Amino acid sequence: MPTVASQSFTDAAYWAARVRPLVKPERFEHIERVADLARDIATANGLSAEKAYLAGILHDVARDLGNDExxxxxxxxxxxxxxxxxxVHGRAARTIxxxxxxxxxxxxxxxxxxxTGPRDNKPISVCVYVADISEPGRGVNDHIRELAFTDLERAYREALFCKVHYLESKGKPVHPRTMAAYQRLVALSGAPRSFTCEEFQPPSTNPRATPQRSTQ
Structure with missing residues (x-):
């Protein structure tokens, strides 16, 4: 087992191999797409690509656990x-x-x-949150993904506003952490005047769904 106490982010392949047997095959495909996209977003915004990629690899390690666990x-x-x-699978993953x-x-x-959304707009948290919500396998939110390469803060606002709007439009409760993050953004930048929202979808099982940048 590699030492992580020094926090050398060079063992992503090892951790990917460790995560793979803990999740369903289609989940791991989603994980790889999120990690790739988080890395690319981080690179475009001058952030740590290695850390964003590793966080993407690890983010859903608890996603397929049972409720009791x-x-x-x-x-x-x-x-x-x-x-x-x-x-709570994000918090459970942190515990693991x-x-x-x-x-x-x-x-x-x-x-x-x-x-549930970054609590303090932390850059790597924002990269992973936006990547998870807009990775190509979901088939939606392409505009958020593209925006993240040029204006990550705005992409995050749109992603969070869309999530809250979607839940409220369906009559579903909004998690307290998500609502707190939303209210912080509103306090900082005001209520959203306009944004584009699409139906949220589970990740695709299509193994060929890989991140693609627009050439326009």
Whole structure:
């Protein structure tokens, strides 16, 4: 097992091999697409491509665990967590990574917050959140993905606003962490005047769905 105490982000292949047997095959395809996209977004914005990629590889390590195990790893913070345990899979993933020896707070936060939104607009967290919501296998949010290469902050705002809008339009509750992140953005930049939202979709099982940049 490689040492992670020094936080050398050079063992992504090892960690990918460790994550692969813990998730469904189609989940791992999604993980690879998110990691690739998070790396590319980070590169375009002058951030650590290695850290963004590794966070992408690790972000869904707990996604296919059962409800009881999820709640054991990430005890409910709210009634919504208890009613819908899948919401806590980001926090559960952080617990797993801490047990594996990861200590870098930026990476751990990015993994934890990919489900509910970055709490403080942390750049690597934003990269992973935007990549997860817009990776090509979902078949939606291409505009958010393209925007992330030139204006990551705006891409994040659109992604979060769209998520809240989508949930509210469906009469679904918004997680307290997501609403807190939304309210922080509104306080900083005002309520959204206009943005483009598409139906959120689960990741595609198409193995050929890979990130593509527009040539226009």
């Amino acid at each position: 999820l709640l054991r790893l990430a005890p409910p913070e709210s009634p919504m967590d208890a009613a819908h345990p899948m919401i 990574l801490e047990k594996w020896g990861f200590t870098d707070p930026e990476l751990l936060d990015a993994v934890e917050e990919h489900t």
